[in-house]
Amino acid sequence: MPSSSLQTADFPAPDAAAQAHSLALVDEMRRIAAPLGGRLPFDRFMELALYAPGLGYYTAGARKFGAGGDFVTAPEISPLFGGCLARQAAQILDALNGGDLLEFGAGSGALARDLLLELQRLDALPERYLILELSPDLRQRQAERLNELPAALRARVQWLDALPQTPIRGLALANEVLDAMPVHRFRKAADVIEEQFVDLSAESPALVWAPPVSPELEPAVTAIEAELGAPLPVDYESEINLRAGPWLSALGQTLEAGGALLIDYGYPRQEYYLPHRRHGALMCHYRHRAHSDPLAFPGLQDITAHLDFSAITAAAREAGFDIAGYATQSSFLMGCGLDQLLARQDPDTPEYLELTQGVKQLMLPGAMGERFQALGLNKDLDLRWSGFSVRDLQGRL
Ligand SMILES: C[S@@+](CC[C@H](N)C(=O)[O-])C[C@H]1O[C@@H](n2cnc3c(N)ncnc32)[C@H](O)[C@@H]1O
Numbered sequence: 001m002p003s004s005s006l007q008t009a010d011f012p013a014p015d016a017a018a019q020a021h022s023l024a025l026v027d028e029m030r031r032i033a034a035p036l037g038g039r040l041p042f043d044r045f046m047e048l049a050l051y052a053p054g055l056g057y058y059t060a061g062a063r064k065f066g067a068g069g070d071f072v073t074a075p076e077i078s079p080l081f082g083g084c085l086a087r088q089a090a091q092i093l094d095a096l097n098g099g100d101l102l103e104f105g106a107g108s109g110a111l112a113r114d115l116l117l118e119l120q121r122l123d124a125l126p127e128r129y130l131i132l133e134l135s136p137d138l139r140q141r142q143a144e145r146l147n148e149l150p151a152a153l154r155a156r157v158q159w160l161d162a163l164p165q166t167p168i169r170g171l172a173l174a175n176e177v178l179d180a181m182p183v184h185r186f187r188k189a190a191d192v193i194e195e196q197f198v199d200l201s202a203e204s205p206a207l208v209w210a211p212p213v214s215p216e217l218e219p220a221v222t223a224i225e226a227e228l229g230a231p232l233p234v235d236y237e238s239e240i241n242l243r244a245g246p247w248l249s250a251l252g253q254t255l256e257a258g259g260a261l262l263i264d265y266g267y268p269r270q271e272y273y274l275p276h277r278r279h280g281a282l283m284c285h286y287r288h289r290a291h292s293d294p295l296a297f298p299g300l301q302d303i304t305a306h307l308d309f310s311a312i313t314a315a316a317r318e319a320g321f322d323i324a325g326y327a328t329q330s331s332f333l334m335g336c337g338l339d340q341l342l343a344r345q346d347p348d349t350p351e352y353l354e355l356t357q358g359v360k361q362l363m364l365p366g367a368m369g370e371r372f373q374a375l376g377l378n379k380d381l382d383l384r385w386s387g388f389s390v391r392d393l394q395g396r397l
Contacts (some may be wrong), residue, residue: 079114102168108142172255178307178312257381309397
């Protein structure tokens with residue numbers, strides 16, 4: 001992760017208010033790091049950078065999505081994304097004789113809106129549309145967007161602060177959520193594993209390596225090497241998501257029966273920890289520029305990590321799920337009937353042109369089509385998902 005290679009000078013400068021906000025966040029990090037010797041393990045830094053109450057990227061008012069923000073996600077690109085997911089949801093809700101939808105991290109609310117509208121068209125509305133959102137700012141934006149829905153749909157939407165206490169049946173959805181979970185960063189030194197920290201004791205925060213303080217890190221890296229069948233090269237740096245396992249375990253306890261659909265960028269383990277990816281696959285987004293420096297603009301930029309889908313699959317099995325399928329986003333959307341949704345539109349309208357442009361972004365291999373993967377999980381449900389009918393690559397996990 002060569003922070004020195006980043007030309008932040010080329011980036012649009014944050015205005016004075018944004019700079020003050022970022023400095024306030026760094027002060028808060030310093031306060032938290034003080035009893036820890038002035039440094040934070042990378043995952044804790046990432047957690048604060050994204051979710052510190054009132055200051056983090058997701059918990060404060062940054063624009064985030066769309067043209068005026070830092071990145072775009074599939075639901076922002078086309079309503080047909082939500083339309084496809086609705087068709088998948090309808091199949092699962094039908095197999096369960098009804099149930100709920102539970103969306104994690106619902107962004108601007110676009111996916112919830114498109115799903116509910118299409119499910120209404122299919123006469124397959126969920127009993128409740130539950131949204132678990134960590135960001136107060138996004139929760140408000142979602143409420144504004146969903147208030148535009150007909151009252152009968154809006155009435156089904158409920159926001160949660162934590163997973164429901166009583167078990168639910170239905171479909172859990174997480175689009176680009178697991179990539180926003182804080183990760184640990186590690187380096188393979190000659191004989192030991194080192195952990196990355198952010199040193200906040202000097203004037204500018206700096207990345208440093210030191211013996212791990214996170215007890216789970218070393219065994220997790222050893223397990224990666226065991227599965228790869230060879231030690232990682234010396235000086236190899238990467239990251240590992242140690243929070244996805246507990247998240248899946250909690251979801252497994254809440255979801256009595258149904259499915260979970262996780263869509264994100266990532267790779268099977270053998271591809272993730274390739275020798276040439278020797279600085280890992282962390283990505284930051286600031287005003288539509290992707291780069292690899294997590295220390296640039298704390299609180300003003302998104303920090304994300306690709307998923308190790310093999311690790312996610314193993315954790316899901318441990319949490320009581322079966323694997324329903326694994327496919328590229330393009331195969332999954334085709335399996336859900338994207339072409340039929342498009343064929344329903346009138347080609348002689350300006351909206352049609354816009355829709356076809358969106359479809360290209362969702363489907364083309366160099367855009368999102370093959371960089372994003374869909375992982376489907378069944379819980380106490382024996383169902384072949386339509387989304388994996390075109391192609392199922394779970395053998396690669
Ligand atoms: C990149 S945004 C994606 C938003 C939206 N799903 C979309 O596709 O536009 C990541 C979202 O995940 C949320 N998030 C991260 N970890 C979460 C968790 N454990 N539970 C619920 N939401 C989470 C963040 O608050 C943020 O809203």
